[in-house]
Amino acid sequence: MAIKPKETVVPFAVHGEGTGVYQTLTAGGEGGHVFHTDAYPAFGGQDSAPSPLFYALGALTSCNQVTGSLVAKDLGITVTSWNFDIVGDLDTAVLVGGAEGNANFDRVEVRATIETDATEEQFAQLISETERRCPVTQLFKRSGLEFENNWTRAEIPASV
Structure with missing residues (x-):
């Protein structure tokens, strides 16, 4: 069967x-x-x-935004703007030179600024739940590289 x-x-x-x-x-x-x-x-x-490496990092930014949007909806908070900068440090000795070792990024850092009405507590939940639920974040984290996830909460600007 x-x-x-x-x-x-x-x-x-x-x-x-x-x-x-x-x-x-x-x-x-x-x-x-x-x-x-x-x-x-x-x-x-x-x-x-x-490069495929840019697509991998781009997938990390966009998957965080998609996942974060779903989490924000679950938490009942509003997000008006997502701003991500991601840097991946890649030692090319394995890829280019054929050296022994791991061809993976050594380190990836996510820096995000999120405009939201979330309280500090809700924002902490947004970060942790997004990290837990984001498939691409989990691919990176579980690969063993050094993963930094730094999010900053920004207030939603007052309407003019």
Whole structure:
């Protein structure tokens, strides 16, 4: 008897094809979104599209925003603006030079400024629940790299 998948499981699929280090990717689903990756010339590319490493960091910012929006709704708070800066420190010795070791980022830092009406307590919940529930954050954290998650609460500006 076949095992029926959980109703809450949503498959995410991407198809990629390319030559050299350039690749065209198509995301599954109704949108069929197409995006491209390339690499810096030092890695054999032409820098004609973002590196897959930028997409990984970009996925971290956007997944935090999506997850944070869901958490804010659950907490009954308003968020009017999300601002993220993410830096990933990558030692390229393994990737480029073939050295022994881990090709992963050594460290990733998330800096976020969130305009919200949340109290300090609610904001702390927003941060911890977003970190716990965000699939991309969990990919990074569970990979063993040094992960810094620094969020700042900003007041929603008064209407003019």
